[in-house]
């Protein structure tokens with residue numbers, strides 16, 4: 507039997523270890539355990555260093571954007587969009603989406619923590635944001651990385667076929683190939699583990715939801731649409747962005763694009779199976 511074979515025991519074990527994430531018992535392991543922060547080990551950096559010398563500054567005059575500010579109507583309008591009209595986003599719109607999801611408002615202490623537009627357990631913010639950009643005014647099509655400390659993006663290069671890369675990294679969800687930008691989120695594990703050690707991982711997963719909820723609401727507020735995607739092919743995405751998959755791994759994504767209310771019927775077709783199967 508190969509290591510990859512699926513049997514009842516294997517499934518039980520996977521489910522057991524998944525459930526383990528929800529049982530953060532502080533009594534474990536008998537008070538002996540100390541995290542690296544408690545052991546006074548050096549703190550890791552608050553954000554990943556630039557990967558290139560190709561940083562591009564982003565506009566921050568968000569007052570120029572027609573932002574809807576009726577909070578309740580934004581909440582009520584938020585929905586997942588998987589059909590995009592393939593128009594370009596402006597650089598200011600991209601900048602706004604990045605600011606609303608990972609923007610650094612201030613630093614706590616000398617360099618103890620970043621305070622961002624999203625909350626985060628212990629203000630660890632262990633995430634990095636990468637992007638597959640297809641259609642943003644003034645930017646070359648290709649792969650990018652967000653630099654939150656300076657609110658810049660850096661150009662990582664262009665694959666031979668960006669659309670194919672998007673489909674592959676999202677487990678064949680080809681609807682995403684028409685998004686203007688596909689955001690990919692990684693976790694730099696030790697940034698959270700330094701403080702929370704063996705208890706870091708559930709908090710990280712909880713925190714990642716804040717990012718995409720802000721992205722949903724920010725996109726809605728400027729008339730764009732997107733859809734959170736957990737079905738990411740981690741190894742494919744890591745390879746695409748040069749992420750090692752051990753200390754850091756991409757695990758979550760959200761394509762965003764321009765949308766048209768006329769496409770609502772086509773959007774609903776994604777759920778045709780509900781009617782067909784009488785669910």
Ligand SMILES: Cc1cc2nc3c(=O)[nH]c(=O)nc-3n(C[C@H](O)[C@H](O)[C@H](O)COP(=O)(O)O)c2cc1C
Nearest residue numbers: 584585586587588679715718733734735736737738
């Ligand atoms: C954590 C998470 C993962 C998701 N993963 C996918 C996905 O891989 N593919 C997809 O088409 N939709 C995905 N969605 C979108 C959900 O299917 C969608 O939010 C749900 O059907 C409710 O619809 P609404 O967002 O329009 O309210 C995901 C949403 C969340 C929050």
